[in-house]
Amino acid sequence: MQVTTQEASRPATTTGMKITKLTENIGAEVTGIDLRQPVDADTQKFLYDALVEHIALVFRDQKFNPGEYLSAVSIFGTVMPDESPKNRLPELPLISQISSLSKDREGKRVMTGERWHSDHVNHQRPPKFTCLYAVKLPDSGGATNLANTREGYAALPDAVKKRVEGMKTANVIIGSASKSVNSDRRAWQAESPPDPVIHPLVRTHPDVGTKALYFHPNKVENIVGMEPQESQELLEELTEYMVKPEFLYAHQWRLGDMMIWDNRSAFHRASFDYDINQHRLLYRTLVEGDIPH
Ligand SMILES: [Fe+2]
Incomplete structure (x- = not known):
């Protein structure tokens, strides 16, 4: 240490x-x-x-x-x-x-x-x-x-970085194409459907300026401009790049x-x-x- x-x-x-x-x-x-x-x-x-x-x-x-x-x-x-x-x-x-x-x-x-x-x-x-x-x-x-996630972002191939640049996520309580099996959250969302909250897929740290991946796959309804299922597939791909042992x-x-x-x-x-x-x-x-x- x-x-x-x-x-x-x-x-x-x-x-x-x-x-x-x-x-x-x-x-x-x-x-x-x-x-x-x-x-x-x-x-x-x-x-x-x-x-x-x-x-x-x-x-x-x-x-x-x-x-x-x-x-x-x-x-x-x-x-x-x-x-x-x-x-x-x-x-x-x-x-x-x-x-x-x-x-x-x-x-x-x-x-x-x-x-x-x-x-x-x-x-x-x-x-x-x-x-x-x-x-x-x-x-x-x-x-x-x-x-x-800042190392995760840095490790993305340049073509992927370019692809995700400027992408935004639309976030709800539980995404329609997400893999979550949380029935409470599905019921809660059905009772009071929320307005989606938009965030950048790659965010900049307000204190130090570093870029990082930013999302919750279960809460993403879709990436703006993409279908929910296609969005989930991209999030999974990005996660794979990030979860390196180091x-x-x-x-x-x-x-x-x-x-x-x-x-x-x-x-x-x-x-x-x-x-x-x-x-x-x-x-x-x-x-x-x-x-x-
Ligand atoms: Fe958590």
């Missing part, structure tokens, strides 16, 4: 904190900081910059109650609610629950997030960051996988881990390789973002 370049310019208040890369291209581990304690403005900026640089930060050994968790995430920006009220924690609705035990309205286990995606892209201002905190874990498996990080959870990542530079997907009769519970929070451009 390699200590990062940020070390030289760190604020004095972060003495004892250590940031170590988890892989060459994505992810860093932060140890030696208790996020229940207040942080000053310099430390806040240092952590934000580290998150943008490394795309994901894993804070080890945190001991949060829900309120403390919410305060810790707020270091990185303003927390926004999950679009699905059903997932929200009753006592603190800005936190949502990702639970292996949750069921849809037909009583079936809900397995969401199995495909590479970015969160809440059907919103005008999708979340810039997504954060998870491990509350209950299965004996093994259940990793959260991240992919570096652009990926699989986070194997330990209790006390908080992982936050930058949706403007990363896709994520869940692993369903664990015993689903064991309870896996993560608290999720979303940090408000800008309109993608």
